[in-house]
Amino acid sequence: MLRSLFRLYLIVVIGGGLAITFVNTSFSQLFHERVTQTERGADRTYAFVLEDYLQRHAGPERAAALADLNKHGSDGFRLMTTDEVEPLVGKRQWRELRDGKLVLDVDTTNYYLPLPDGIVVSARRSESTTVEIQTLAYVLLGLATLLSVVVWVHYHWRELRKLEAAARAFGSGNLSTRAQLSKKSNIYELSQQFNEMARQIEASILHQREMMHGISHELKTPLARLEFGLALLQSPESPERQRERHMALRKDVRELDELVTELLTLSRLEQGDGHLVPMQVSVDELVDSVAASMSNDVADRSLTLSVSTAGMSAAVGAAGTAAARAPVSRTPIVQPPTYHVCDPKLVARALLNLLRNSTRYAQQAISLSAAVGAAGALVLIVEDDGPGIPLAERARVFEPFYRLDASRDRHTGGFGLGLAIVWRVALVHGGDVRLEEAASGGARFVMTLPALPLPVPAKESVPRDAVHRG
Incomplete structure (x- = not known):
């Protein structure tokens, strides 16, 4: 059970890891526009304050003002021109940037805020969670997955053990054994197939037993008469009585021959249409x-x-x-x-x-x-x-x-x-x-x-010169 549990859990973990990797690498591109709209709505006030702050520090003072902001945070503010931003974003984002809208780069890791004088402020998007919290979240996810897998495997394994016990009991000679599983079981259909197989095997074995019993009984009676007749032949009797004994013995032999013929016919028919x-x-x-x-x-x-x-x-x-x-x-x-x-x-x-x-x-x-x-x-x-x-x-x-x-x-x-x-x-x-x-x-x-299909006759080979001779 532990090996099966480990394999199943390993498959679940690998599949979950691939899914998380796909989400982290592809969803930002698949839902880029929606993420951008969300970022604009969330940072509307922040962008207004930042723009107002930089407008009040125009000219040479703007670089010093950004340096002061970088000292108090990890956003990584820097000034860029629109031409410098163009290779970092898509065509649509670049057009929106020229219209004065906040845009995100392709990986949605940085945002670009255009100022009225044509300068663009670039900064990293702030993450709401830390690495420790993300790690804890993934650990909890793994534990929850493990618990779910254990519950599922335990129920599934219990049903398999019932089916295994039924198969073992049937194999030991208890032909009336059947697997009793709930209809909600994952292997209920398999148990029904097992029960049907067991029923057919039981019927076949019982039929064979009855056949052997019947054959033994049918053979015993004429053999006993033959043995009794042979014993009577040893006693001195008239020739007429001896002939009667011989005729009776021949009749018993014919009866045995007919019985064997019937049994052979029945055996061939039980083998099917071969x-x-x-x-x-x-x-x-x-x-x-x-x-x-x-x-x-x-x-x-x-x-x-x-x-x-x-x-x-x-x-x-x-x-x-x-x-x-x-x-x-x-x-x-x-x-x-x-x-x-x-x-x-x-x-x-x-x-x-x-x-x-x-x-x-x-x-x-x-x-x-x-x-x-x-x-x-x-x-x-x-x-x-x-x-x-x-x-x-x-x-x-x-x-x-x-x-x-x-x-x-x-x-x-x-x-x-x-x-x-x-x-x-x-x-x-x-x-x-x-x-x-x-x-x-x-x-x-x-x-x-019903009518049977006629067998296809084998094609006879005809000599090539037979056509010309005909």
Whole structure:
């Protein structure tokens, strides 16, 4: 604190000294006319007495009279002609001198009083203060400045110590620490930035902890089943029973593989848009390919999937085919775009996750539709006629490993990563996804994807003679 105080005080002293020097050297010239008017008003009586005294001592007696005056003061009276005064004053002052007015020189240190007979009396201006008084005034000014700086630095330093204590507590592991400063503080905005940074770091660390906890739980269950299955293989059983054991083990291995794949996808998406491969795709083909890949799952659950694009629908029924075409019961309000720039693999993955989520809860029907949003954005809507999601739970369904089913049954809840991947796919595209209530009371997911800029293709080098050969 002492070093900071010394530096600040040194800067203030140097700045104040430069200001005083500028005032003493430049103000007399900048305000020369005003100083002259003030001097004329203040010395009016003195100039009248001096002029009358010298008029009564004309001729040779005038020099002796000035010598007597110099013995009784330090004004330094002397007689000069107007020609001698001219180089010492400005043109304006010289004209005023010839008009019989008292004038000051350029530095305002001497004044010149013209007499009626053309002689000019020169004398030094009297200073109202002495060097000792000026020195005392400067010392008091320095002390007052020092006191002001100490008060300011003490308040500022106290606020910095609060921020330092908060940073130290946060760094020691107390993630809920926040800097509590007054809004009048000079570093209040800095403390708010610190609090925002601390909040984001705390949220990120807590998210990572929850992720690790969820990953550990998800990996532990299939690993335990694998271990139990391997132990059962050691017991003597019939060949049919052994084949069943092998099939169960392969199923557990596939489950582990799917979980790892989901985790890797989620990890890449959390790194931002560095893995995006934007390209122009046909919306109809994209939606139809996703619907076709879900035909078996839809048929296994005796559901109906309606796909709406360009005002027509493809009905995928319990038979699991898309051959039968039928009018859509609910057509999009706005014509969907024919083409859209996005990462088709990620968008298809997000749609598959939404449809798989709907197949777990739908009772009879699922619909997938495309429409145009603001500024040409692609709006993809997936809704079902299931029981829906309570309003209090809607804000958390996009969190990793979050399931509405408290029993964590994979038949209804999966791994809890599908909707988290959907949310991050929308995020890396610069869009969003929201959960609403469908007209049938089920869940309605609306994903909005703004159009991405197409990557600039690298220019291929063409041989110079190719043009002539072509």
